Amino acid sequence: MYEGRDGKVASLFMPGEKKWNTTLVRQNFVQEDADAILETRIPQRDVADQVVWVHSSNGAYTAKRAYHFWYESNIGLHATPSCVGWKRIWHLNIPHKIKVFVWRYCRNVVPVRWRLNSRGIRIPITCPMCETDVEHMIHLFYDYSFATECWNHVGLTYDWSQVECAHGWLLQKLTDAKAEELLKICMVLWGIWYWKNKKVWDGKVVTAAFAMDSSFQILAQ
Structure with missing residues (x-):
């Protein structure tokens, strides 16, 4: 399991940018997971990390x-x-x-x-x-x-x-x-x-x- 510099998604970004570090992602994940990560859009505005359930519009499990x-x-x-x-x-x-x-x-x-x-x-x-x-x-x-x-x-x-x-x-x-x-x-x-x-x-x-x-x-x- 990839733990990164601080265990956060941002540790997979290019330094100082909101772009995926493609080399780092592919070094630490199998191809299928790496492809899925690289296809994920990165929000360009600052938002706090939070745990969400992807199948709900508000992220809450019901x-x-x-x-x-x-x-x-x-x-x-x-x-x-x-x-x-x-x-x-x-x-x-x-x-x-x-x-x-x-x-x-x-x-x-x-x-x-x-x-x-x-x-x-x-x-x-x-x-x-x-x-x-x-x-x-x-x-x-x-x-x-x-x-x-x-x-x-x-x-x-x-x-x-x-x-x-x-x-x-x-x-x-x-x-x-x-x-x-x-x-x-x-x-x-x-x-x-x-x-x-x-x-x-x-x-x-x-x-x-x-x-x-x-x-x-x-x-x-």
């Missing part, structure tokens, strides 16, 4: 977050509950590409960063929208300011603290929600995903209101 982490790790792709909502997807009055997205969402195969990383694709797992929390399903679509503003903008309010399974929640809505509510839900989910990718690949940042208004305009085309 039973709910632990369950979600376990669920994604041990069930994940194999969890596709049986319900009458599956057939309803293909009868929604939305573009086919959004129906496919909804189907993938319900199958729990939307390629969020946490899922890709857990399957060996070495990419940062931090959400590019908030740049703080891990990008998993519940976080990306419900659990930070941009997502919350998107839901509020279209007049939908839910108690997300009770949602432990993102795709299970949508499958339940496919079963019992009215047509107008269900259409809004699907468009919000797709809009968040679309504009997240626009930020990642095109560097385009928009407000939640613009994201939702432009996404819903597709229905009028």
